[in-house]
Amino acid sequence: MKSVPRSRVASLMRLTQGACTCPAHMGGVISRHLPSCKSGSGKSMASQIQNEYAFEMASSNIRYGEGVTRQVSIITTFILKEVGMDARNMKAKKVIVYTDSNIAKLHPMKTVIQSLEDNNVPYTVYDKVRAEPSDKSFKDAIEFTRKNGCDLFIAVGGGSSIDTAKAANLYYNHPEADFLDFVNAPIGKGMPIEKTLTPLIAIPTTAGTGSETTGATIFDFKDLKVKTGIANRALKPILGIVDPLNIRTAPLQVQIASGLDVLFHSIESYTAIPYNMRGPAPKNPLERPAYQGSNPISDVWSTRALKMTIDSLPQIKIDPGNTKAQSQMILAATYAGIGFGNAGVHLCHGMSYPISGLNKSYIHPQYNTDHPIVPHGISVAITAPSVFKFTSSMDPVRHLEVAKAFGVDISNVKLSDAGEVLSDAIKKFLINLGLPDGISAFGYTHSDIPALVEGTLPQHRVTKLSPVQAGAEDLSRIFEGSMKLY
Structure with a gap:
């Protein structure tokens, strides 16, 4: 497999052909991505700095299908919901379900709750997720999680609900951490996440963020009046349940x-x-x-x-x-x-x-x-x-x-x-x-x-x-x- 498509190589060659790669002499935009041509020792900086040579692919497990959040049992004839069975299979004893006040009233959330109850899985609901979360709303969810305890996170909603659950999971498992420890640099410290986090199941109700697949969580940092986030593969949900029925009610x-x-x-x-x-x-x-x-x-x-x-x-x-x-x-x-x-x-x-x-x-x-x-x-x-x-x-x-x-x-x-x-x-x-x-x-x-x-x-x-x-x-x-x- 070629690491870079031929079209990309060709266009880069057109841009750089016949040009000195020193920024002092380059007028082309490619110069904006190259280091200065000489170090103090006279050696090319490019020869001293090893460029990235690999990429990694990471994603949550995905379960897709219309009605995948529920399953009709041939034996009992009543509806069993798969997410409740997932929680039971994981032997969950303290589930927190994260959602917002609007989704809390709608069918997807009701389906999840009924599923947990049908499978005798204990749960608590956090329904104060803020649309476009902030550092304050994240901290509120983190505090709720620490107070109640959790061995399985379930997020029902758009990216805001899933991202809030990711943040709550991260800081629940790092009680000693300052909030800025994991926030992306230069706003925060951008520290790596070395612990394995608690399992998170994400159930999207919007067709947008893809947060059910990623290790990113985004929020408004109110003091700086800017959005930022935390990005690390450790934040990925263990499972994304993608059911088209769950987005039917979106305006x-x-x-x-x-x-x-x-x-x-x-x-x-x-x-x-x-x-x-x-x-x-x-x-x-x-x-x-x-x-x-x-x-x-x-x-x-x-x-x-x-x-x-x-x-x-x-x-x-x-x-x-x-x-x-x-x-x-x-x-x-x-x-x-x-x-x-x-x-x-x-x-x-x-x-x-x-x-x-x-x-x-x-x-x-x-x-x-x-x-x-x-x-x-x-x-x-x-x-x-x-x-x-x-x-x-x-x-x-x-x-x-x-x-x-x-x-x-x-x-x-x-x-x-x-x-x-x-x-x-x-x-x-x-x-x-x-x-x-x-x-x-x-x-x-x-x-x-x-x-x-x-x-x-x-x-x-x-x-x-x-x-x-x-x-x-x-x-x-x-x-x-x-x-x-x-």
């Missing part, structure tokens, strides 16, 4: 926002810096990050999820009750989760965190919350037309492949036009879904751009995976270009 705007998260998980992971250009290699395999850069295996999952989303999400916009399209979207979310959970995402996600975190008053339609909210998928999508104009110069071939997936005829498109072509294709797709008209629709003005840039710069976990490294001036231009979408 249209929730389905669209969640689906856009899938879309850009796919595009960003496919266009991320190749894993063997992300260096240096770790001294210990335990230090290899969960987000490693694009790689041949993640590419397979990401491109498949991309095509499924482009086909299915517009169908849901026309008919929010289209069950076939919904089933395809929750499967695409899982595919994309496996892809980006190992390759990572980059600028759209990195820039989305301050867009959400600095929001003062905007509440997206059909989101029943008591606080301002720009849904994660919306905040990710809104900068995408500008982002991919910026990143296309590093690998125009791959950007054109994405444009082709949107239905663009790329047969006569010049490589130099790849960014413009993909940007237009994405913009058309977003407009057809009825997205807000740029970040100005959230109340942001040009005077807010410095704060948005400041909130993006610390997001090293994702921004460093951009195929073109973005500095403050680059980010400013991208935010400027995202003020209006139409």
